[in-house]
Amino acid sequence: MIICEKCFCDTEVISVIRNKAEIGDCPLCKCKNVHIYDTDKYEDLSMMFDELISIYTPVSLLPESYPKSDTRLLKSDLINNWNIFNKKSESDVYNxxxxxxxxxxxxxxxxxxHPVGIQELYDQDYLSKHSLLVTNSWDDFVNAIKTKNRFHTHYVDLNLLERFCSYIRKPYKAGELFYRCRISTEEGIPSNEMGAPPKKLTTDGRANARGIRCLYLGDSPETTIHETRAGAYDYVTVGTFKLKKDIIVVDLKEINQISPFIEGIDCLEYAINKEHLNKINDEMGKIMRRSDSALDYVPTQYITDFVKSIIRNDGAAEYAGIEYKSVMHSDGYNLALFDPDLCECVDTQIYRIDMIDYRKHVI
Known part of the structure; x- marks a missing residue:
């Protein structure tokens, strides 16, 4: 069977196909002049997929206690739970x-x-050794960190969390531009006042606790204006920030999109933690209302503080910040830098908000 790089969205699979250096037309997705892969000629993808598929067990071999509602056809599970194929139908994936x-x-x-399941999802002995959350419950973790022990919780396997963070490293080069918006008057705010507030004025945020400085930036003026939630006819000042040095951040918006084919990853361990990683992604993208309590930030503050605490062998911090999806601008993302001095504001622009598009739905 001939398939091509465009049949997939997994970067590891695409890399294997491109390394074959064969160019042609794909009979499956009809793309022309692309890197192609002949399954009758090569076995590289076979070894990769065999390892992933081996975590599944046919329904006939699963214990009787395994919930039938948690069994799926393999082709369906590969589409719904793994970010591998590029908009393919179930029949295409099966082929x-x-x-x-x-x-x-x-x-x-x-x-x-036939339907399959992952037996270890209900193996308490395996879960106790490989689950990111000790009780295997995100709600238990959130409740514990909000109401029982804020600073020394044992609900998270931090070694495993650090390993997952290592799979979503994202580098930025010095000179990269980001943006920060603040509500202002029509005179605007000077560039030297556009940075993070001083410690005594710092309030709780998604990536920082009260009193801990953190510079929140957006990927575009549009993103950061949306995040500011300015009202109609407000004036805002948008600062352009230039990165002073090369950095590496943890891209949390990709934490549930890690490739199962990365070298060294344990596919089974990854599979049983997919739900927890989805929860982290959801929590980072959770919309906070003005009436919400500062306690609602605690779970993401905990994760961010842990990322901040990861140290290299030379004693320096491994990561300079975290990146997460914008909750107010679906096409954008935010960057929270642990050290506000990593960027400098090089320009400002004043805008007036002319119109807000309110949308609603019945709940």
Whole structure:
């Protein structure tokens, strides 16, 4: 079977296909002049997919106590739970994986043709050693950190969290531009006052506790204006910030989109923690209302503080900040820098908000 780089969105798979350096037309997605991969000629993808598929067990071999509601067809689970294929139908995915894993299909067709499950999802002994959350419950973690022990909780496997963070490292070069918006008068705010507030004025935020300075930036003026939640006819000042040095941040908006094919990753361990990683992603993107309590920031503050505490062998901080999706501007993202002095404001622009587009839905 001939497939191509455009059939996938997983960067590891795309890299393997491109390394074959074969250019042609893809009969599956109809893309022309692209890197192609012949499943009858190469076995690189077979080894990768075999490892991922091996975490599944056919329904006939699952314990009777395994919930039938948690079984799925393999092709469905690969589409819904793994960010591998680029807008492919279930029939396309079935044809792709049976072609890539033709030897496994020959000897274990049931794995591809009948419902499957991940047995370890209900294996308490395995979960106790490999779950990111000790009680295997995000709600238990949130309740504990809000009401029981804020600073020394044992609900999270920090070694495992550090490992997942290492898979979503994102570098930025000196000179990169970011933006910060503040509500102002029509005279605007001078560039030397556009940075993070002083410690005594710092309030609780998504990535910082009260009293801890953090510079919140956006990827575009539009994102940061939306995040400021200015009202109609307000004036805002948007500062352009230039990064002073090369940095590495943790891209938390990708924490539930990690490739299962990264070298060294344990596919089974990753699979049983997918739900927890989705919760972290949801929490970082949670909309905070003005009436919400500062306690609602505690779970993300905990995760951010841990990222901030990760140290390299030379004693320096491993990460300069975290990146997360914008809750107010779906096409944008935010960057929280732990050290506000990593950027300098090089320009400002004053805007007037002319119109706000309110949208609603019945709840």
């Amino acid at each position: 792709i994986i049976t072609a890539i894993c033709k030897e496994k299909y020959k000897y274990n067709a049931e794995l591809f043709d």
